[in-house]
Amino acid sequence: MVMMSSETNIENNRIQILKEILLDLHHGASPESVQELFNQHFKGVSALEISMMEHELMASEDGVTFEDVMSLCNVHANLFKGAIADVEVSDADQEGHPVYVFKQENLALRSAILRIRRIIENISKPENEPFKSDLLNGLKHQMTLLGQFHNHYTRKEKLFFPIMERYGHDSPPKVMWGVDDDIRKLFRDAESKLQELSNSDADIEEFLKAFETFSEEFEAMIFKEEAILLMILLETFTQDDWLSIAEESDAYGYAIIKKQSRTRTEENTKNTRIIDTPEGQFTITFMPKPKNESVANRETTQPFGNGYLSVELANLILNHLPLEITFVNKDDVFQYYNDNVPADEMVFKRTPSQIGRNVELCHPPKVLDKVKKIFNLLRSGERDQVPMWFKSERLGKFVYVTYAAVRDDQGDFQGVLEYVQDIQPFFELESDLNRDID
Structure with missing residues (x-):
């Protein structure tokens, strides 16, 4: 019992230190001034602690609001670089697993950003003047591909966040969704500058400025997703959770990675599910959650409004409206x-x-x-x-x-x-x- 109490105190102390660091930043301290304190107390920090810390910050009476935490998001994410404790989950390394797909999308989106930067660099070179029109078309194509990050963000917000909230991690989704919307706006600004592009170097500079403002925030979000968000999910989600995410992902689409034809090479068994995804097929072995048996017989007709319906018929009618x-x-x-x-x-x-x-x-x-x-x-x-x-x-x-x-x-x-x-x-x-x- 003494050992458990000691471990609990250590964990509470670490969370309190994290909280104090962000409060110092909130009150105007520079990241450099708190970095030494962070390094002194953390060799590795759990993503779950980050979640708890953000929750405590917004629930405390210290005057820290959701907007404050959102504005500090990049600052404290940078502090955690290199100090995140990794989580080993073998299923997540399989091609097709939601985590694998999520990371593959980030790789593809990073590649699109690099190609856009390369095109912009070449547009400005005098020797490429005869090819300027083709380069501009290529730039617009790459921006269209990059714009598919909307699918990536929407899947995260609609599938990851609800499950996180059920486990009590409601602060990170709220903060991250707010930052996502800021990034969406920055992308729209860059798109607007792209539409205004002509052959003038001044217009290209305006687009480059807007694009780099977007890409800085976008690449910071990739870090937060992979080093913080996914770590929380891998420590928290069950195989049932990943299964539901995999099965519902098609509704929201994917970013850049191609959709493959859906084929089955083996039958699903009671505790095994084969999932087809844009990145291939993968198998989840899991223990299904017990289903609550319905008390009412869905086929039994009973008084319903001005007539008689069964639950099954009522459901069919609602679905046919x-x-x-x-x-x-x-x-x-x-x-x-x-x-x-x-x-x-x-x-x-x-x-x-x-x-x-x-x-x-x-x-x-x-x-x-x-x-x-x-x-x-x-x-x-x-x-x-x-x-x-x-x-x-x-x-x-x-x-x-x-x-x-x-x-x-x-x-x-x-x-x-x-x-x-x-x-x-x-x-x-x-x-x-x-x-x-x-």
């Missing part, structure tokens, strides 16, 4: 979505990993104020519905979204129903009347 439906309960927990279309065709992509997640954690930090405002309007009774609409160039749809308050017979708020509809066909009706059958 021409709407994407999402329900968030009165406790702000994402509880249900229907299977109207496959996840990769959804306007707002949903996957099973998001179920049970607080609605605020399902959205990037930049839109939280809007989400809170909608819920406050509906919860308070000030509004019964909040409609929104937009054109989706990606899907070729005109999207109409409704957020509706769900109230019981007594008028008590029970949650928010979001339903999403493609109304583009309505604009394409050829007449005011059609009651004929073709």
Whole structure:
């Protein structure tokens, strides 16, 4: 018991020192001034400690906010370079494992950055003037490839983060998602400069400046992903968790790495699953979590609204509605979505990993104020519905979204129903009347 208590005190002390270092940085200390203290106390630091430290910082009364931690993200990540304790998980080295795929994407994205820098360097050389048009086309192509990092980030945010939160690591996702959005904005700025490119060297310099601002933050994020984020995941996630991530990844797509044809070379067994991914096929051996047996028989018809339905029929009806439906309960927990279309065709992509997640954690930090405002309007009774609409160039749809308050017979708020509809066909009706059958 004395030994366990001593070890606990050591761990608590290390976390406290990490916390004090970041607080010093928050109050204006330079990274150099705290580096010696860090080196003195840490030969290797667990990524889980980083998670706990960030959680404590934002939960403390020291005045450190989410925005503070976000702004310190690069600074404290640099302090951890070379001091991260590695985690050995053999499955993660297999081709096709979500961690392997994630790292392969980072390699491909780094390569795109290097090619862009090489093209920019060659554009400025006088001897390449005759090839300038071709070089600019190559530059635009590489930027398009690099832009696929959006898939990489979205998979991280939609699949990794919900599972992290279930294990109590809710601070790193919140901070990282905020930085991701900053990086997305920097990329849009660079894209804008790219569109303005002409043959003038001044325009190329403007693009280069915007691109290097983006790439500095982007490459810092790669370090955070591989040296901090993945270490937390490898220490925490079960094989079931990795399996669900692998099975849901296709819905969000991949970055640069090519999608291979999906073939099976052997059958899945009870405790083995074969997964096909863009980086090949891999096998996960795991002990499945026991499934909760449903008390109600899904086939039994019972009174339902103004008629009779079984659970199975109710589910089929919801899935056949021409709407994407999402329900968030009165406790702000994402509880249900229907299977109207496959996840990769959804306007707002949903996957099973998001179920049970607080609605605020399902959205990037930049839109939280809007989400809170909608819920406050509906919860308070000030509004019964909040409609929104937009054109989706990606899907070729005109999207109409409704957020509706769900109230019981007594008028008590029970949650928010979001339903999403493609109304583009309505604009394409050829007449005011059609009651004929073709």
